[in-house]
Amino acid sequence: MSLFYISFGPCIEFWASYYIERRRRKAEKRSKRTQTSVSQYLGSQSQAKLESGPAAAPKPKASSWAALLKSGRNSSAASSSATNGNINNDSTPGQNKFKSLHEALENWSVAFSSTPLQPRGLVNNGNMCFMNVVLQALLYCAPFYNMLWSVKESVAFSFNTTTPLLEALIQFVHEFRHDKTPLAQLETELDEPFVPENVYEALRKKNVFQTLRGQQEDAHEFMSYLVDGIHEEMASVILSQHHTQATKPNTGPCSNQPPATQPLASDKDAGGSDWLEVGPKNKGILVRDTGQSAAKTPITRIFGGALRSTLSVPQAVGSEHIYAQGGKPPQSSNREPFRELSLDISSSTVDTIEEALDELVAPETIEGYMNLLGQPVNVTKQSLFEKAPPVLVFYLKRFVFCHNDGVQKVHKFIEYPQVLTLSPKWFARSAEAAKHKNARYRLCSVIYHHGSHASGGHYTCDLLRSANEWLRFDDVDIGCLSSVDDVLVEKNDRTAYILFYTIC
Secondary structure (H helix, E strand, O other), X not given: OOOOOOOOOHHHHHHHHHHXXXXXXXXXXXXXXXXOOHHHHHOOOOOOOOOOOOOOOOOOOOOOXXXXXXXXXXXXHHOOHHHHOEEOOOOOOOOOOEOOHHHHHHHEEOXXXXXXXXXXXXXXXXXXXXXXXXXXXXXXXXXXXXXXXXXXXXXXXXXXXXXXXXXXXXXXXXXXXXXXXXXXXOOOOOOOOEOOHHHHHHHHOOHHHOOOOOOOOOHHHHHHHHHHHHHHHHHHHHHHHHHHHHOOOOOOOOOOOOOOOOOOHHHHHXXXXXXXXXXXXXXXXXXXXXXXXXXXXXXXXXHOEEEEEXXXXXXXXXXXXXXXXXXXXXXXXXXXXXXXXXXOOOOOOOOEHHHHHHHHHOOEEEEEEEOOOOOEEEEEEEEEXXXXXXXXXXXXXXXXXXXXXXXXXXXXXXXXXXXXXXXXXXXXXOHHHHOOOOOEEEEEEEEEEEOOOOOOOXXXXXXXXXXXXXXXXXXXXXXXXXXXXXXXXXXXXXXXXXXXXXXX
């Protein structure tokens, strides 16, 4: 798997300076008010200070992200911030309720309603379209945007070097203003396209991104690293606080006792745990939970689902004495979390998303499995849904390896519906799975790949801005689509690659 390395250097400095200077001039014409940009606070563009008139008394230290970033861009929407996130508290929107990022992350819950954003293009300064489409798709994914907005509005401000990606994404969403007006009816020009330099800088700090070279790369690969990176930053914040509390000295009457060393529930999940479940017809099922991370974060609450992979072993002759009560071996199941689902579309029987999901859950026969008596037997493995996430992301396996021709692209059109209903046949027979059967999802984003080869091409995306308004993004170019049919129809110059669905 190829990783990335960004080597822009002077190009980013030029564009960053250019756009900051243009914003400065526009701000002077609009009003006389004083404002300080995020880039000034960071010191990355200290020479681009805005003229503020007579010297004023020193301003108090920013107490929240909202106070730091407040510059008039989203001030009109601050009063409606309750719809832009759902942190379990009773504070007035915009007030600093939480003392720490850890507290906010643990109390956050998924919210789907949000005020539409005025669209804005992203500059492609050298084969960066794969990053632009992912950033736009995440921006228009309401639960993800709401999560960032909630942190910005509710958390005490501090630049924490352990969460560079989270901080960069918060600054990124602040570049977009709220505007309910449909794009076709806007009387003023859109804000100028910009380079998301804060995101680029944060990526440079991550070792996994050190091979980014500013060349054509894979959008799916980048999205996985970005989302996983934010999750790991959040998990680190949550777990470090848990361990701090667990090892805090006891200052009470029994202060001579050693600190509690009982494992946290999240620690147990990190290593996996086994238990015996009673399944259909009182059949025993040995279940193992293989967690992706030791902590549950807003990322897992948004994108986190689970598959149950079950291995059924036939009973061998003479093995009755090995197993208790009835002499039948229990099924073995692994509960496997996911944040996206990879769908194989190479089969000639797969032409729709529903058929690809049928293929995903189809039983698979494994030959030569050794049972407890050391006998080779054929076993059956099947993966079924255990839990469906609020946001379901499908990655279509467009690029496959052929022994003679290397990596090739699968060009065929795959039909995907505007509303997807998860069939009960795709779910495991468990109490948890029963909660999610027949869940309905609405399409909200489609990322396309243009071109014939895996090593090149171009990326664009179609995004749902409001209930019935679909937009097409091609770096700095933004267009209105007449209807959702333009999104669902087969296209000659591009193929759907990544699909975002939100639960209805």
